[in-house]
Amino acid sequence: MIFTLHIWRQKTTDISGDFVTYQVDNIDDDTSFLEMLDQLNEQLITKGEDCIVFDYDCREGICGACSLVINGHPHGEKSATTTCQLYMREYKNQTELWVEPWRASSFPVIKDLTVDRSSFDRIIQSGGYVSVHTGLAPEANNTLVEKHASDEAFNAATCIGCGACVAVCPNASASLFVSAKISHLALLPQGEIENENRSRRMIKKMGDEGFGSCSNHRHCERVCPKGISLQNITRMNRILG
Amino acid sequence: MLNSFEPNGPLESRWKKHLFDLALVAPQNRDKHKIIVIGTGLAGASLCATLGEAGYRVSSFCFQDSPRRAHSIAAQGGINATKNYQNDGDSVWRLFYDTIKGGDFRARESNVYRLAELSNNIIDQAVAQGVPFAREYSGYLANRSFGGTQVSRTFYARGQTGQQLLLGAYSAMSRQVESGRVTHHSRAEMLEIITIDGKARGVVVRDLVSGELTTHTADCVVLCTGGYSNAYYLSTNAKGCNTSATWRAFKQGAFFANPSFTQIHPTCVPPTVENQSKLTLMSESLRNDGRIWAPKKIEDCEKNPADIKEQDRDYFLERMYPAFANLVPRDVASRAVKHICDEGRGVGAKIHGKRLGVYLDFTDVINKIGLAEVEEKYGNLFEMYERITNEDPYTTPMKIYPAPHYSMGGLWVDYNLMTTLDGLFAGGEANFSDHGANRLGASALMQGLADGYFILPQTIANYLARNTFDNIDEHEQVQQALDLVKDRINKLMHAPDAQYSPEHFHQKLGKILWDACGMSREQARLAQAIDEIKALEIEFWKKIKVTGVDKDLNQTLERAGRVADFIELGILMCKDALNREESCGAHARVEHLSPSGEAKRNDEEFSFVAAWEYQQDEVKLHEEHLHFEFIKPTVRNYK
Numbered sequence: 001m002i003f004t005l006h007i008w009r010q011k012t013t014d015i016s017g018d019f020v021t022y023q024v025d026n027i028d029d030d031t032s033f034l035e036m037l038d039q040l041n042e043q044l045i046t047k048g049e050d051c052i053v054f055d056y057d058c059r060e061g062i063c064g065a066c067s068l069v070i071n072g073h074p075h076g077e078k079s080a081t082t083t084c085q086l087y088m089r090e091y092k093n094q095t096e097l098w099v100e101p102w103r104a105s106s107f108p109v110i111k112d113l114t115v116d117r118s119s120f121d122r123i124i125q126s127g128g129y130v131s132v133h134t135g136l137a138p139e140a141n142n143t144l145v146e147k148h149a150s151d152e153a154f155n156a157a158t159c160i161g162c163g164a165c166v167a168v169c170p171n172a173s174a175s176l177f178v179s180a181k182i183s184h185l186a187l188l189p190q191g192e193i194e195n196e197n198r199s200r201r202m203i204k205k206m207g208d209e210g211f212g213s214c215s216n217h218r219h220c221e222r223v224c225p226k227g228i229s230l231q232n233i234t235r236m237n238r239i240l241g
Numbered sequence: 242m243l244n245s246f247e248p249n250g251p252l253e254s255r256w257k258k259h260l261f262d263l264a265l266v267a268p269q270n271r272d273k274h275k276i277i278v279i280g281t282g283l284a285g286a287s288l289c290a291t292l293g294e295a296g297y298r299v300s301s302f303c304f305q306d307s308p309r310r311a312h313s314i315a316a317q318g319g320i321n322a323t324k325n326y327q328n329d330g331d332s333v334w335r336l337f338y339d340t341i342k343g344g345d346f347r348a349r350e351s352n353v354y355r356l357a358e359l360s361n362n363i364i365d366q367a368v369a370q371g372v373p374f375a376r377e378y379s380g381y382l383a384n385r386s387f388g389g390t391q392v393s394r395t396f397y398a399r400g401q402t403g404q405q406l407l408l409g410a411y412s413a414m415s416r417q418v419e420s421g422r423v424t425h426h427s428r429a430e431m432l433e434i435i436t437i438d439g440k441a442r443g444v445v446v447r448d449l450v451s452g453e454l455t456t457h458t459a460d461c462v463v464l465c466t467g468g469y470s471n472a473y474y475l476s477t478n479a480k481g482c483n484t485s486a487t488w489r490a491f492k493q494g495a496f497f498a499n500p501s502f503t504q505i506h507p508t509c510v511p512p513t514v515e516n517q518s519k520l521t522l523m524s525e526s527l528r529n530d531g532r533i534w535a536p537k538k539i540e541d542c543e544k545n546p547a548d549i550k551e552q553d554r555d556y557f558l559e560r561m562y563p564a565f566a567n568l569v570p571r572d573v574a575s576r577a578v579k580h581i582c583d584e585g586r587g588v589g590a591k592i593h594g595k596r597l598g599v600y601l602d603f604t605d606v607i608n609k610i611g612l613a614e615v616e617e618k619y620g621n622l623f624e625m626y627e628r629i630t631n632e633d634p635y636t637t638p639m640k641i642y643p644a645p646h647y648s649m650g651g652l653w654v655d656y657n658l659m660t661t662l663d664g665l666f667a668g669g670e671a672n673f674s675d676h677g678a679n680r681l682g683a684s685a686l687m688q689g690l691a692d693g694y695f696i697l698p699q700t701i702a703n704y705l706a707r708n709t710f711d712n713i714d715e716h717e718q719v720q721q722a723l724d725l726v727k728d729r730i731n732k733l734m735h736a737p738d739a740q741y742s743p744e745h746f747h748q749k750l751g752k753i754l755w756d757a758c759g760m761s762r763e764q765a766r767l768a769q770a771i772d773e774i775k776a777l778e779i780e781f782w783k784k785i786k787v788t789g790v791d792k793d794l795n796q797t798l799e800r801a802g803r804v805a806d807f808i809e810l811g812i813l814m815c816k817d818a819l820n821r822e823e824s825c826g827a828h829a830r831v832e833h834l835s836p837s838g839e840a841k842r843n844d845e846e847f848s849f850v851a852a853w854e855y856q857q858d859e860v861k862l863h864e865e866h867l868h869f870e871f872i873k874p875t876v877r878n879y880k
Contacts, residue, residue: 029631030513030590038518038744041797045742050789051797055306057479059519060625062404063310085628110450111794118427121307125419129412130371134291134694137362137369141326144380154373154398157405161309184371191371 001027001088001095005040007052008100013108013116019098033076033086034059034066037099054113059084061225064160067167068113069100074164074223082162082225102167106174106210117163119209120177126205127198128181130191143189153187156180158226165220165228171212176220178202179236180228186239199239243496243852243865246655247351252337252871256355259656263699264706271296272422274705275459277444279431279486281308283403283686284669285465286410287693289425293417295698300457301414302429302446304481304799309411312467312479313669313689316403317524319387319395320367320686322360327384331392333357338872339390340684343570344649344677345826345842346874347499347850349867351656356675356684359691364396366694370409374398388525388682389568395683400524400621406686410693430799431486432729434462434493434665435722437713441493441665445726449799452792454726456719460710461664461701464490465693468648468670470503472807472814473759474751476645477509477522483803484810487652487671495660496852496863498653498673500810501818504680504827505760506646507574510629511598513590520644521629523601524622525682528567528574530606530615531639533558535586535599542588546600546638557581557599561837570877572679572760572827575643576838579760582642589640598640607635643760647685649676649827650817653852653865657700658692661854664708666701668692673850678826730791732782733801739786743800746781747807750774754811758818763831767819774811781808813853813860820862823847844874 002025010017024040031039034056041051057065066083070076071094076086091097099113107115145153157180165176182199185191191198207213214233221230248255248262266274274297278289281303289301305311325331336357341348368374368382374396375383387395398405417423428449435443435458443458469484470476491497508523534556536542541549558577559566569577578599581587587596607615612635616623623634630640652660652667654674659666669689676684713719757770781804789795824833824840825847833841849864 028514028516031516032518035514035516035518039516042742042744045786045788045797048786048788050793050795053794053796057305057310057481058312058315059480060315060521062315062401063305063312063479064314065306065310081628087629087631089631114794117306121309121415121418121425121427124309124412125415129416130369131416132366132369132413133294134287134366134413134698135362137365140324140365140368141381143368145376146380147376147378150373150376150380153371154405157371157373157408158401160404161307184373188371188373190369 001092003027003036003091004096006096006098007113009052009112010109011111013110017109027088029087029089031088032059032084033070033088034084036088052113053111056084061085062160064162067102067115067162067164069102069167071098074102074167075225080225080227102163104166104172106172107163107166117161119211120161120163120174122209123174123178123202123205124181127201130185131194145188149187153184156184156187156228156232159228160226162225164223164225166211168219168223169212170217171215173214174206174211175214175233175236176224176228176230178206179232182236182239183232186235195239199236203240243653243863244655245349245865246657247349248656252350252354255351256358260699263703266702266706268296272298274298275300276701277457277459277462278465279444279463280311280465280467280671281411281414282311282313282465282467282669283407283410283689284693285311286407286414287690288463288465288668288697289423290410290413290417291694291698292701293414293420293422296422299417299423300459301423301425302431303427304430304449306427308414308425308427309408311407312482313407313686314404315479316686317400317522318526319385319397319402319683320363320406321394321683322364322396322687323357323394324361324364326382327393329392331394335392336360336394340675340681341677341872342875342877343681344679345840345877346677346844346848346869347825347867348675348677350869350871352674355696356688356691359695360687362695363687363690367406367409370413372398372405372409389565389570390681403686406690410690431489432726432802433489433722435719436493436662437716437718440663442713443719445722447726450794452795454723456723458713458719460705461666463666463668463697463701464652464671465668466671468651469807469810470645470648472750472811473645473754474747475512475517475520477506477520480519483806485803485806487667488806488810490652490660490662490665492855493662494855495662495665496653496854497650497813498850498852499650499678499817500814500853501758501821501828502649502678502826503645504571504647504649505575505643507571507578507643508601508641509644510626511589511640511642512592513630515592522644522646523626523639523641525571527601527619527622530618531567531601531603532556532605533567533599533601535581535588539585542586542596546588555586570679572829573839576760576829578641578643580838597642599642600638601641602638603634604638647680649673649678649680653850657703658697659700659704664704666697668697678828729802730798733785733798733805734787734791736783736785738783740784741786743785743797743804746777746785747800747804749777750804750808750811753777754814758815761829761831762818764819767815771812771815771819774808774815778808781805816860817851817853820851821847840877842876848874
């Protein structure tokens with residue numbers, strides 16, 4: 001397969017960028033989207049040009065490093081999928097692809113397709129934990145956890161912190177990300193005690209970092225590669241009263 | 242002489258006795274000490290959290306854009322602990338025994354016993370943090386049997402146990418960042434260790450965004466930087482995993498132990514295209530119900546598997562190992578699969594002229610327990626497989642092939658997890674400590690967290706209490722270490738005949754290592770590989786091409802530096818494999834296999850840890866002899 005790629009190139013945070021058009025050929029069905037970019041970068045090295053920078057690490061959909069808005073869709077159009085899990089067979093009928101970074105003022109572009117998501121780390125630092133010291137823990141089975149609650153907590157905890165929810169939101173809200181962590185801990189007896197304080201601190205931090213509020217567009221749930229449910233936002237709002 | 246500083250006396254009381262003998266730092270004095278931690282996987286993040294809670298000043302660094310993305314996140318299966326919740330006869334002693342035996346008697350008894358002892362505390366700690374382990378309807382924690390063990394001691398969170406444990410450690414660490422005791426730097430790569438008067442006192446770090454180099458000094462340095470399976474180029478590791486930190490440590494005087502002990506995992510999705518960038522692991526649990534087979538006849542290999550008649554299928558593991566069949570240990574299964582493909586009986590896409598895959602077939606179990614139950618058990622794994630291959634494993638058998646997965650080798654450490662370089666500690670996969678020549682399933686997460694939560698915080702305190710630390714900020718060694726890094730970057734940026742990308746060299750290295758130092762190794766091939774890698778090293782420094790500039794976010798430069806270190810490590814891996822004239826665990830020397838392909842250990846000559854010392858472009862071998870006071874070494878037999 002042959003693809004025409006329009007890729008966002010931006011030298012630094014302060015200098016505005018633009019799309020640059022490239023062509024890649026000899027792309028196999030089983031080549032992943034990121035492997036296609038690898039191939040393009042190899043061509044750029046041969047030509048002596050600076051490579052296109054993009055985030056990636058595990059390439060199996062769990063580390064949350066990869067991003068990319070492809071033809072307007074964060075992580076591409078395929079549902080419940082990260083960019084690193086996309087294969088070019090998905091794009092048989094779309095030979096022209098527009099590739100952009102996440103767009104949100106709280107995720108400033110660092111270079112090309114790479115953005116700074118450290119605001120997510122700071123939100124977790126503001127309260128996304130149970131305050132338990134190493135060594136303080138009681139015997140694990142002393143506190144029973146109802147299976148349904150435990151499963152729900154797990155579902156919320158599978159968030160990979162990629163930021164697609166922010167990238168797609170017209171308000172650039174981080175509500176799905178924040179509520180997933182709040183829910184995960186609120187549903188467990190171990191985390192319940194700190195619920196209210198934790199939620200208030202994390203919500204405040206979200207605002208301080210420049211993320212918007214939720215106004216029920218619900219795009220976040222649709223693009224989330226891990227299928228994190230909107231119910232988490234409802235639960236968060238209930239906790240906040 | 243290597244001194245492991247192992248305590249003596251009854252095994253059960255060694256760690257307790259040692260804890261009492263360790264010196265302490267009083268609470269009011271802890272913030273006078275600064276500790277550098279490199280890497281934020283399970284070992285690094287849990288260590289940062291615990292040191293921060295204790296009141297030390299910690300500086301942590303990771304190359305990823307967030308500590309939460311360290312590769313521990315990708316561990317699927319589970320974590321072992323000896324809770325014996327299932328009342329099936331488990332005990333600290335049994336986990337200790339299984340780990341020693343699984344490691345084929347190439348690990349220290351004292352260390353492994355301590356690991357088994359601490360396993361329960363890890364589960365308690367994780368649960369208290371809110372790690373959502375699987376539970377029964379009664380609300381109690383669930384367990385499963387994993388990796389062929391006879392007891393159900395594995396705790397798990399669906400297929401994402403590593404993710405949940407890492408997020409637990411990351412949240413505990415984040416709490417300490419908020420408290421101000423941990424200062425964390427993401428997108429920051431450690432490129433040199435600062436050694437002063439024989440002690441590790443700091444690091445040189447490259448800010449991966451600006452390309453700026455900075456020096457950081459402290460009272461001691463801890464490397465929790467993971468394993469080096471990416472030396473093979475294709476592996477199940479994340480693309481960024483590298484040996485650079487451990488290799489810099491080696492060159493500064495820390496011994497590297499058992500570098501050839503690498504684990505090749507049998508059940509991975511085979512490569513399908515020649516430019517493939519990584520391989521994906523399919524959980525070992527699939528072997529509980531899937532049957533592995535290959536066509537008997539080479540001419541059948543291209544056929545649709547449904548068209549291959551039952552009598553033309555070779556269920557080779559069942560044939561070769563009737564007792565354990567499809568559940569033989571990882572190394573035995575991997576070698577058998579390789580053997581079949583080498584015979585030309587592999588299936589799937591041809592990569593460099595060879596079909597690399599065998600079938601893992603679920604037809605029988607679907608017929609036996611029904612589609613719904615199979616879906617309940619393996620649904621998420623099947624979905625993952627279909628996503629990658631576009632084939633439905635419910636109707637078409639999966640294809641699998643082995644891939645490098647874990648490195649048992651790593652920096653040599655004593656019982657305190659300190660390397661041979663004073664003040665330099667290593668935790669998690671970066672050290673060699675507990676898995677011998679082969680790691681058991683669900684024990685990597687356990688080791689990373691035991692090191693970080695419970696062992697290193699105590700042994701580091703002891704080191705701090707027993708040493709004095711002068712201010713070294715102005716010391717000339719600090720500047721020298723910085724110059725060393727600058728010089729190296731300069732060489733990478735300006736090779737005399739720059740032609741080829743880092744990937745080009747990495748793929749070449751990977752192919753040599755996979756062929757010579759992969760699942761089976763032999764003398765002549767290893768010797769040849771050493772020459773080939775040495776030639777590759779010369780070519781690398783002549784022809785490496787890095788575009789862009791160094792004072793910038795430049796991923797090509799990052800990769801080039803890591804590949805340069807993998808090349809040097811590759812030579813040491815082959816040397817170590819060549820030196821070890823026996824087969825043990827995952828290390829299979831063709832000359833030392835039984836006719837049925839089982840490892841023939843040579844305890845008389847090789848019951849030691851091979852610890853390699855760097856000496857001006859040469860290496861010197863030190864042997865730490867292993868003493869088995871409590872478990873008599875036996876022959877592994879899976880017939």
